[in-house]
Amino acid sequence: AFYGVKKQSSNKCGFVQGDCVYDALPSLTICRNDGASCYMSYPTQRRLAQCSDNYADYLHVTYQCIPSRPVGTSPPITMYDICDTNTVIANVNGVVTSPNFPTYKQTNTECKRSLVGMTDRVLKIWINEMAVSSDGVRSLSEESDKPDLVIYRNHDTKDLNNFEKLNPSIRDVCIKDYLIINAPHVAYIYCGTRKFAMAPICADNIDIQYKTTSAPNVVYKGFKLYFEWVHKPVNILCDNTPLPSTTTPIDEVIPSWAQNLQPSPILSVQICLGTAHTLRCPRGSDYVLSIVSSSYGVTGTGLCEIPASNHCHQEASLGLTCTHSCFIEYIIPRPLTQCNGQNADYISIDYQCVPTRLPNYENPIDICASTTTDTITMNSGMMISPQYPKLGTAQICSKKIETLPNKLWMV
Incomplete structure (x- = not known):
């Protein structure tokens, strides 16, 4: 979804190439439930600082209709209760829910189911609705598609539970109530109230983990998600091994800005369709990675070329939550509304490495x-x-x- 300011006042209400646009998804607070319809309006004009402080002429929304329950005598989808059993789920698609959804029920212990797919497919997950406690601590707003916490899987963190026992301070949110999408490279941890579509996950199998210990109230429901293993291009291979260790290599060359614990210059990376990349700052926990901007790009030739001003660009809301590294993959072609429906050939990302402490261990203010x-x-x-x-x-x-x-x- 995005707001748009018409390039020419005579244009009709709707996106035209050249309009100034700004991402609207974080500000949409409606259509958050597991419903077949919702009413949307744009009653009050939105001023866009990114568009010379002009008011948006329209709100453009792209949406999908996602299966929510079985229909008919031979339903094409199956419902799975995450706490009913721990047997793996091997269907090409289905709906996974918390016990008794939409009636909330405490689990007290963690429930876990594995989704097993096929080598020629990648996994897409839509969170149709989620409403659990946020543990009374900081939590992202329900308008965000970002996880509350991301733990990057590597050879140090093959077993997520053991890793958390050894590093208890890493989990400062979603401790007693949570939904975890646990993939080979990264674990996405959510709590609170959400509804969103996840980026495709390139993996042969993932774990879904769920736990709720909070007492019931009128807001809590649990969760419902729809999953589907979709075809991927034949030349794309999913690497299901964990990432290398988080320990900084002994022979790593430390740039001068990192030697002095200064912010890095703005660094850039290009991720072509069908590839994955790990952004990483030096010196481990002495730095945190901050995304400055990200956009999809269409070259016009169908090839992945060096980003250029004559390429068609569209802002990318990647939902990244980075620590000192970030794993990003661009596996399934993304059609871009602002580029006449053409598929993006690459993602371009500008980022910085920002120090988490001062030189010589000086005290912060x-x-x-x-x-x-x-x-x-x-x-x-x-x-x-x-x-x-x-x-x-x-x-x-x-x-x-x-x-x-x-x-x-x-x-």
């Missing part, structure tokens, strides 16, 4: 700490909440930072 003045003059620095990463008692704190008039802040 505590926003609530007592200082002689609340105005701090500096060119760069790091600010934290009290006792980060622990969340203490409620406080209202502020600090003012300032720099020279000829400089701009990047946060």
Whole structure:
């Protein structure tokens, strides 16, 4: 979904090549339930800073109709209760639900089912509806398709449960109530209220894990998802082995900016159709990876070429949650509305590596700490909440930072 400002006022209401557009999916708060229809309107114009502060003329929505239940005497889909048994699910498609959905039921222990596919297909998952507790801690809003937490699978994390026992601090959200889509390269962890379509997963099998311990209330329902193994191009092979170890290689060349614990310049990577790539920052946990921008590109030749200004581009909402690395795959061709329905030949990503600590282990600025003045003059620095990463008692704190008039802040 995207908002659009017409390039020419005389154009009809609807997308025309050259219109200024902006992603609208995060702001849509309707159609969040497991229903066959929903009412959408655009009653109040939306001002778009990205389009010279003009008001959007229209809201463009692309949607799919996804199976939700069996129909007829010989239904083409099967319903699976995730807690009914732990036997694998080998069907080409189906619906997986929590017990008694849409009536909420506590599980207390984790339920787990495996989806087993075929080598010539990849897996697509649609979360038709999800409504469980967010454990009373920070959680992404229901408009987001991003996971609450991503754990990248590698040779250190083959067994996700054992890895979490050894590293308890890694799981600070979705602890008591969660839905996990556990793929060979990455585990996506969700809680709270959601409805979205996941990007295709290139794997022969995945695990679905579910647990709810919170007491029932009027909001909680559990979850319902639809899955389907769809055909992939014959030249694409799925690598089902975990990623290399997260340990920094001994012979890795550390760039000068990383030696001094400075932010990296903006780095770029291109991911061609049918390939996967792992973005990675040096020095392990000393850096976190931040996505600056991402877009799909159509070359016009059907080949994966170096990104150019004459290619047709469309913003890519990849739903990435990165730590010091990110695994990204572009497996199934993506038709682009803003490029006359042509399939994207590549994804272009700009990113930065941002330090998580200061040089020489200097202390960051505590926003609530007592200082002689609340105005701090500096060119760069790091600010934290009290006792980060622990969340203490409620406080209202502020600090003012300032720099020279000829400089701009990047946060």
